[in-house]
Amino acid sequence: MNARGALGRFGEDLAARLLTEAGMSVLERNWRCRAGEIDIVAMDGDALVVCEVKTRREGAFEHPMAAVTPVKAERLRRLAGIWLHRHGGAPPGGVRIDLVGVVLPRRGAPVVEHARGVA
Template sequence: MNARGALGRYGEELAARTLAGAGMTIVERNWRCRAGEIDIVARDGDALVVCEVKTRRDGRFEHPMAAVTPVKAERLRHLAERWLDVHGGAPPGGVRIDLIGILLPTRGAPQVEHARGVA
């Protein structure tokens, strides 16, 4: 695994722990289809959460939360629809798309931001 892949995996692990710590249940990680990949699928009560995870090192690139453009948001909605088609449809609480941005400073603990309902 290259450094970028390792950084992404580390960020996804932090994100999964953050979601679990908020009382969500992780349903699936790194679900793939021809259209792309969903980083994390979770349950938040009776709602399904499709979660995109963006991890960046401090000062190297744009803030991770800025990485989800309108085009990326549309792609996430499409991926959520594909996941629902494969897994039997939407739950009673509907579907929400969240973003977790993780910034890894040179020193100190990672900064984790969780934005709910971004798309």
């Protein structure tokens, strides 16, 4: 795994821990199909959560929370639809797309932010 892959994996590990500590159940990580990849699929009560994780080092060009563009949001909605189709449809609580942004400072603990319903 290259340095960028290791950085992303570290951020996804932190995100999965944050979601679990918030009471969610992580169903899958790095789910892939021809259309792309979902970083984390989780349940929050009776709602399905498709979670995009963006990890950046401090001082990077853009904040990770700015990384979900309208094009990216549409791709996440399409991926959520494919996942639902392959797994029996939407749960009673519907589907939500969340974003977890991770910033790794030069010193100190990572800063992890969770935004619900971004797309």
